[in-house]
Amino acid sequence: MLDIQALRNDLAGVAERLATRGFVLDAARFQELEAQRKSIQTRTQESQAKRNSSSKLIGQAKAKGEDVSAIMAEVANLGDELKQLETRLSEVQHELNAFLAVIPNTPHGGVPIGKSEADNLEVRKVGNIPKFAFEVKDHVSIGEGLDGLDFDTAAKISGARFSLLKGPMARLHRALAQFMLDTHADQHGYTEVYVPYIVNADSMRGTGQLPKFEEDLFRVPRVMGEDGEQNFYLIPTAEVPVTNIVRDEIVPLEKLPMKFVAHTPCFRSEAGSYGRDTRGMIRQHQFDKVELVQIVHPEKSYEGLEELLGHAEVILQKLGLPYRVVKLCTGDMGFSAALTYDIEVWLPAQNTYREISSCSNFEAFQARRMQARFRNAQGKPELLHTLNGSGLAVGRTLVAVLENYQQADGSVMIPEVLRPYMGGMEKLSL
């Protein structure tokens, strides 16, 4: 959520910044709602003040045993008018909140202006693209050839966009997650957390998935009391449960920064991408991801983002996978982000780089929604900044390992750092 003060003070400026990411702010609507809110709120408060002071008089008079009927009569009519005003006020406030809840974050000044992926800025390329003396296969052919990937059975069990891993392939998938988790926890100073995979709507609102992107989520309906229906949701990323650790909290200054790493499955309905990446495990309804989250002091958030990005890169470097880092342009950034770096890994079969991590600074956007604060040096609560990034998407990392380490005979070499997790195995073969 944006700071409503920013909208009040500099509506045109905010609108301009939002326009760079393709969001048209209905400024007139905002002004109208604000004007309504202001006038109704003033009148309501005047009316409430009158009621309160009269009621106080009644209390005092009664305590002295005086006659009270005169004042009672005076206050009698206040009720209806006040109730109406209060109702109107809460309506307007709800409209205003709904209006604010769907406005994306304003991009940081360093974000390149652009419309799409094509306008992203390449920051650096790392590693050497492997050369193959034979015709490269994609991960599906490699995996099926090794009897490790089985999409047909997954489709029978569940449907499209699910995968089934078997034998050493399943173990390699687990090895990757373990390796990532260990690296971040032991070498990068993150606290490992195990979190719920099903969360409530408040948490989804906190990180910005709701109210705008419900169609991307898997909803778990629950029937509550009489009129009560309250949904749970499967997490689309560990960002949601992990960042919400600090929702409605006031963190002591000395506890900052907080760094968490979690390995979770992620569930996405992938509504709106029906035709894309239908083959293989690039785009699934269920995939595993190791996620890094930092909860930081506002002045440290960009420093933190560079650090976090570096931590994610280490994984690729240790795995010996070539990648590049791109800074997303305004038009390609997610709803809540102020600045995002994507890490893209080289996939030989696609002859291109594909996203394997996304590292963002949300500044106070999520913190404001979550009321996640810390106590500053003056002792006053202040909004935190939140950051997160994949470190990394496990399924896509497996794809990258299979494709980059494939051999002419259909086998796949196992990167050194993973071998301890594979019982010393050096290669996947039939």
Place this chain on the structure above:
RNA sequence: GGAGAGGUGGCCGAGAGGUCGAAGGCACGCCCCUGCUAAGGGCGCAUACGAGCUUAAACUUGUAUCGAGGGUUCGAAUCCCUCCCUCUCCGCCA
């Protein structure tokens, strides 16, 4: 699934229709005292949104907020209804 007990400020915890934004304690901040430390004393200390004043802050003032939403009442933390959450015991269960 059955039975019970609770949800109050950063934390603990009183309050049971009026003068309660809420006693007391802890934590925190400033000050005093003290050779150091410990102990002691004084003062301050919720958040949000308005209005006034202001370049701004500070300040003054109004309103709201005692799990959430509704209701009763001139007036609700306190009474009624619905819901959510937490805890304890029994059952079941990995």
